[in-house]
Amino acid sequence: MSENKIPYKIYLGEEDIPQKWYNLRADMKNKPAPLLNPGTCQPMTAEELGAVFCDELVQQELDDTTPYIEIPKEIRDFYKMYRPSPIVRAYCLEEALGTPAKIYYKFEGNNTSGSHKLNSAIAQAYYAKKQGLKGVTTETGAGQWGTALSMACAYLGLDCKVFMVKVSYEQKPFRREVMRTYGADVTPSPSMTTEIGKKILAEHPGTTGSLGCAISEAVEVAVSNPGYRYVLGSVLNQVLLHQSVIGLEAKAALDKYNVKPDIIIGCAGGGSNLGGLIAPFMGEKLRGENDYRIIAVEPASCPSFTRGKFAYDFCDTGMICPLAKMYTLGSGFIPSANHAGGLRFHGMSSTLSQLYHDGYMEAKAVEQTDVFAAAEQFARVEGILPAPESSHAIRVAIDEALKCKETGEEKTILFGLTGTGYFDMVAYQKYNDGEMTDYIPTDEDLAKGLSSLPVVPGQD
Amino acid sequence: MSENKIPYKIYLGEEDIPQKWYNLRADMKNKPAPLLNPGTCQPMTAEELGAVFCDELVQQELDDTTPYIEIPKEIRDFYKMYRPSPIVRAYCLEEALGTPAKIYYKFEGNNTSGSHKLNSAIAQAYYAKKQGLKGVTTETGAGQWGTALSMACAYLGLDCKVFMVKVSYEQKPFRREVMRTYGADVTPSPSMTTEIGKKILAEHPGTTGSLGCAISEAVEVAVSNPGYRYVLGSVLNQVLLHQSVIGLEAKAALDKYNVKPDIIIGCAGGGSNLGGLIAPFMGEKLRGENDYRIIAVEPASCPSFTRGKFAYDFCDTGMICPLAKMYTLGSGFIPSANHAGGLRFHGMSSTLSQLYHDGYMEAKAVEQTDVFAAAEQFARVEGILPAPESSHAIRVAIDEALKCKETGEEKTILFGLTGTGYFDMVAYQKYNDGEMTDYIPTDEDLAKGLSSLPVVPGQD
Numbered sequence A, B: 001m002s003e004n005k006i007p008y009k010i011y012l013g014e015e016d017i018p019q020k021w022y023n024l025r026a027d028m029k030n031k032p033a034p035l036l037n038p039g040t041c042q043p044m045t046a047e048e049l050g051a052v053f054c055d056e057l058v059q060q061e062l063d064d065t066t067p068y069i070e071i072p073k074e075i076r077d078f079y080k081m082y083r084p085s086p087i088v089r090a091y092c093l094e095e096a097l098g099t100p101a102k103i104y105y106k107f108e109g110n111n112t113s114g115s116h117k118l119n120s121a122i123a124q125a126y127y128a129k130k131q132g133l134k135g136v137t138t139e140t141g142a143g144q145w146g147t148a149l150s151m152a153c154a155y156l157g158l159d160c161k162v163f164m165v166k167v168s169y170e171q172k173p174f175r176r177e178v179m180r181t182y183g184a185d186v187t188p189s190p191s192m193t194t195e196i197g198k199k200i201l202a203e204h205p206g207t208t209g210s211l212g213c214a215i216s217e218a219v220e221v222a223v224s225n226p227g228y229r230y231v232l233g234s235v236l237n238q239v240l241l242h243q244s245v246i247g248l249e250a251k252a253a254l255d256k257y258n259v260k261p262d263i264i265i266g267c268a269g270g271g272s273n274l275g276g277l278i279a280p281f282m283g284e285k286l287r288g289e290n291d292y293r294i295i296a297v298e299p300a301s302c303p304s305f306t307r308g309k310f311a312y313d314f315c316d317t318g319m320i321c322p323l324a325k326m327y328t329l330g331s332g333f334i335p336s337a338n339h340a341g342g343l344r345f346h347g348m349s350s351t352l353s354q355l356y357h358d359g360y361m362e363a364k365a366v367e368q369t370d371v372f373a374a375a376e377q378f379a380r381v382e383g384i385l386p387a388p389e390s391s392h393a394i395r396v397a398i399d400e401a402l403k404c405k406e407t408g409e410e411k412t413i414l415f416g417l418t419g420t421g422y423f424d425m426v427a428y429q430k431y432n433d434g435e436m437t438d439y440i441p442t443d444e445d446l447a448k449g450l451s452s453l454p455v456v457p458g459q460d
Helices: A046-050 A055-062 A073-079 A091-097 A118-130 A144-156 A166-171 A173-181 A195-203 A211-224 A237-256 A272-286 A350-357 A368-382 A388-407 A425-432 A443-450 B046-050 B055-062 B073-079 B091-097 B118-130 B144-156 B166-171 B173-181 B195-203 B211-224 B237-256 B272-286 B350-357 B368-382 B388-407 B425-432 B443-450
Strands: A020-022 A068-070 A087-089 A102-107 A135-140 A159-165 A185-189 A228-230 A263-267 A293-299 A309-314 A323-328 A362-366 A412-417 B020-022 B068-070 B087-089 B102-107 B135-140 B159-165 B185-189 B228-230 B263-267 B293-299 B309-314 B323-328 B362-366 B412-417
Touching: A020 A237, A020 A272, A046 A055, A055 A118, A055 A237, A073 A118, A087 A237, A091 A102, A091 A368, A091 A388, A102 A237, A102 A388, A118 A135, A118 A144, A118 A237, A135 A144, A135 A211, A144 A159, A144 A173, A144 B368, A159 A166, A159 A173, A159 A211, A166 A173, A166 A185, A173 A185, A173 B425, A185 A211, A195 A211, A211 A228, A237 A272, A237 A350, A237 A412, A263 A272, A263 A388, A272 A293, A272 A350, A272 A412, A293 A388, A323 A350, A362 A368, A362 A388, A368 A388, A368 A425, A368 B144, A388 A412, A425 B173, B020 B237, B020 B272, B046 B055, B055 B118, B055 B237, B073 B118, B087 B237, B091 B102, B091 B368, B091 B388, B102 B237, B102 B388, B118 B135, B118 B144, B118 B237, B135 B144, B135 B211, B144 B159, B144 B173, B159 B166, B159 B173, B159 B211, B166 B173, B166 B185, B173 B185, B185 B211, B195 B211, B211 B228, B237 B272, B237 B350, B237 B412, B263 B272, B263 B388, B272 B293, B272 B350, B272 B412, B293 B388, B323 B350, B362 B368, B362 B388, B368 B388, B368 B425, B388 B412
Parallel strands: A102 A412, A135 A159, A135 A228, A159 A185, A263 A293, A263 A412, A293 A362, B102 B412, B135 B159, B135 B228, B159 B185, B263 B293, B263 B412, B293 B362
Antiparallel strands: A020 A068, A087 A102, A309 A323, B020 B068, B087 B102, B309 B323
16 A cells, blocks of 8 residues: 555545535536426426425426525534545555556445435435425335435434335345334335336236336325325436535545546446536536546446437336436336346436536446456455445446556546445355356347337427 | 534544554453463463464464554554544434433444454454465354455455354355455355364254354364464454454544543453453553443343353364353353344453453343344434444443433443444344344253363362
8 A cells, every 4th residue: 555645535524514515507508408297298397396396305406507505404414424425545456456547436335325325315304304294205226225215214203115126125135124124114116005006017917116117106105195205316406416415525535635536437327426426526627617537337238328318208117207308218128137236227317418418428338247347356455345336437447547557647536436235245146156147238129118208399 | 413512423534543552461460361272271382372373463362461562554554444433422312312421432334344353354364464374264153254354365365264154154145245255265164174064064964053163163274274374353362452443543532522431331242342442441440540330241142241150161162272261151052043143152252251350340131122122223313223243232322321311410421333234134124023032041051051161170
């Protein structure tokens, strides 16, 4: 390990927890397209959105002009439990790679939810509580978001109803039990407790569920039970807003040592982590103050950026949610069964989609055996067992560092280590046993998914 | 959450990682009794111990006079990955209990091994590497020690052979996979790969193994393979020495704010965490500089302190290890099958046993449903999902805080939160489902265990 004056971990103090979230949209010339009412194809009004989401979150969702939004004291107090999160100089990884590159990662797995999801969960639960609601509903796939929301609701004394994709409910009983330990009500989806669940089960009796289907059930329960609203862990503008604490802290820590990253890398499923990590850096880029190379990494088996279409689409399978303009594979697209971990949502944050469309960032798709090879290499030298999702970013960070080794360039790389892989050992076992496979969807697979795109006037 | 000037987390900087381990034995008037050769009943010599343990660790094991021992730079560099560990003021728990007590906990679960075990694992692996060895062998029950050692060996490029108690190997496949991900060779114990394993399997064909039996196998492999030594995660003096970083950091953090704990609480299985946490405080107590109430918490189902005998006993089932003088339930004692989690070793650190015998600390035994109730209460307000072992300390910390509520005393309580419970969700599920039971061994059970005590001259 080098004797560099930059410490292994750059810790910030409690006083360095951001006071305000940064709203990236305020600095975008081309704003993300508004959500549309699927019936009228008109922009969703605050009133319409208020039937599903908490009032203050609706304001945040629609606000694309205010650059900084105050973080309520109660949320900052909760953040103190696990924030500021560490930013680590990956000295050991650099040495193992023999690269002149300087690698940093912002580690968001240092809390029981095991990921960055808690940053938005506590915010959304707080506003629900403030509005006097009884509880919230949501869906969870890999389980990180559901765990985070359960924790936030336990802390605030809110009821929490989680629809967990049935295949995860069965294959990840431990994730389920963590949520139950925090007092959440966890239902496998599709279930017989909702109309949409009954309909889906009648049409597909043996289905093991999907994220899009669980969203539909959670929304139905929220709108049909007084005192409940629906909350979502990614994709939405409000979620990216809350997640900006990741980037703000990362930037503050690097600024302390006058470090400016050349390349910023994050995994991308719905975009919550990536949008949060890059927020202040992208803001500088949008304002022309600084330039950064920004790379979104997605699984080759669910390649919404690299092979999807930039179009209005449903966020859910039941097609009851608003339409969002995003890079999408179609709400009917489901990644191949060999795909492990999260990052399996068919669409991508409207904000990130617009930025990608406008050329402010790149995207790369990586195959999962390569991802797990990077995960294992990272774990052995850096100690932390990374989540499969985070390992997509590790893969590309290692690849970029190895390019530096060839060229001799001393580039500074920052990547987001969004979480830990303790609940993903089934996937690690497959990798350890040499049984993990890759799958790249064929053009035919993709065409089938995109055939479900809704018809929206003015869009081809 | 209170506006107290003491932050939620007291972070120390990298420069505050201890430079030296504190060797509690140097300040003890009554030294812990020496290890005995089971054949001769004479104190084990350095040469005899060197056949099993690394040379420098043998010196540490035998050294009961040097108060401070330098931590090699390479180990301190590794500590930088996850140390200093946070010390947390449990504001949320205090508020939930409505107690005037001030509760602090030292959290050692912020690393992938999920516990404090890494503190000694890296030290033991380092000395093995320094001696030019090829690898180390060990046993693991709950899996925390095996994980920690696998991580340390991966970092140093040492071979690591872990004998995992068969019932854990089968019931905790994810722990096993974490170790494999770090490159360890994991064998269910008893196995057909050792003479002692074959013997045990021949005598008890259906056995699911025990910690004492896995120790015997690991020792056999170490002594019969050139270039290998055996390492152990608890009980030994060297382990308590390495774990003193816990207490040294805790004391440094509290000293920063002039906080003096009245009560210090730790869970106790073999004593590694407790011995580390209390080290500098106990040192002050032994030297007459300060007084502290120190409480060891053990499971009612494995009550070595509260119901065991202070006597020489074997550390392993195969009876091939040296004899240690300790509070013991007999090497044949196995906790009831309903017992979840670790803290299931039949004996207790010789150092802690002597201190307990001499009246420097108290011990309490708690039942596991009470422990899990405390764990759940803690998780919901403090966020962290605690390990079942750590939750023994939480139970007593809460009980002491509730006593303060009755009396109005503003006592300061410090407890050790040794790890996280991510790999213990089977036990949590039992608790969540109301299926967890308690078992207190009968006097007959205990008499049966103690009947296996060896005959040692001069001891009744």
